[in-house]
Amino acid sequence: MGKRLDALLGRSFKTNKFKSLLNLALTRLSILKNQRQVRCTQATSDVTELLKLGHHENAYHRVDQVIKDQNALDVLFFIHGYFTLLIDRVHLFEHNRDCPDEILEAVSSLLFAASRIGEFPELQEIRNVLISRFGKDLAARSIELRHNCGVNPKIIQKLSTRHPPREVRMKVLKEIAAENNIVLKLEEASSTSTERTSSDVSKTKLTSEVKENEIGEGYELSDSVKRGKKKYKDVADAAQAAFESAAQAADAARAAVELSQFSPRGGGNSFSGSENKKPEQEGNGDDLQEGVVDVRIM
Structure with a gap:
């Protein structure tokens, strides 16, 4: 009944048109991957140059851009795989109004990625096709990351706007330093800074205790009292x-x-x-x- 109603209302799914859109998106995707790869390589070169000059602290902060560009590049590779999967399974769109389980991750992840990536117009068009085919509920569940949304956890992590933790920064920085035979001295500086910070905290705590002892619950007179x-x-x-x-x-x-x-x-x-x-x-x-x-x- 649903298929007949779609045919009467002119809402039948146009398989060839969707496949053409996916192929066009793959072409755009190749351009985006090359651009992101260039940016990632440039950011890595900047970190390497800072390490060679001995500016290890600046390199530590600059490595954030390397991680950001690498995460974006990884997401584009995921999207490439999902586009390929949808082309192979495009016949599932013709007979299903509910998203089949075998393409649920691909559809949900693309819907989520489209809400986070703004430089990919073909992805936005694919998003509109998926919403019109499988409904707004699936889109809302995917974009808002509700329970059982089906979005790939790695894509969620790599598209996060949070700053990478220190462990991730240090790992990437050590890899870059090792590739260029550079001895990383950031850990020593960090430990010295940590010790200095702990000393300052101890002094502050001691000063607070002295003030509390002097003030107490009331007022004291001069030295004799x-x-x-x-x-x-x-x-x-x-x-x-x-x-x-x-x-x-x-x-x-x-x-x-x-x-x-x-x-x-x-x-x-x-x-x-x-x-x-x-x-x-x-x-x-x-x-x-x-x-x-x-x-x-x-």
Whole structure:
């Protein structure tokens, strides 16, 4: 019934036209592969030249372009194989509205690749034919990489926009260095940088711990109070303690003045420390009290 309906509506699949499109796409594909190969070779030459000049760090970063171009070239080879498979199995398009299992990977992978490659107009036309034949659901499942989408995992990996991991970069860089008999010194520099980074992290951590110990849960006073390990809840608490300490100091000074008035001359227990002081130089208690009050207010 479906085949008869397609014939009535003029929706019959044109096998020869599709085969011609695939062959045209293969011709374009050969051009793209040559262009990508040239770019890959040039990127590899740049990395080799940097290694010869001793710029190993720059070569390490430049190798990203080599990996990108090589991945794109590998995808084009996959597409070449899928085009060839569809040409051989083109008769399956005539009698099936659902994608047959034997060409599911090829169809799904081409739909996914077409959504990622923009420099291949024939691939876009093939994509439109596949969608019109097998429906938008298969296209959406392939492009969005849903469960059981059928897309080749290697194509997904090679068309990823993420930067290659360090292990992949180092592998490619070592291969290029080995082919040119160059001793790669990047690992030593990397290890030294890692040790320096670890040292900086340790210093930062130690500084943070010291600051935490100094600040604690409250506020500390100056060196004399820090030696006593006494902490205060807030600034008001610390100010109140300072005021009480000043008051105690004033009382002690007042008591010292009173005792000095009754102590014998030349005694060795005087707080003033001046055994031969004249009476007029000692001053009276009121003057000392006023001086203590001024200090306490300040």
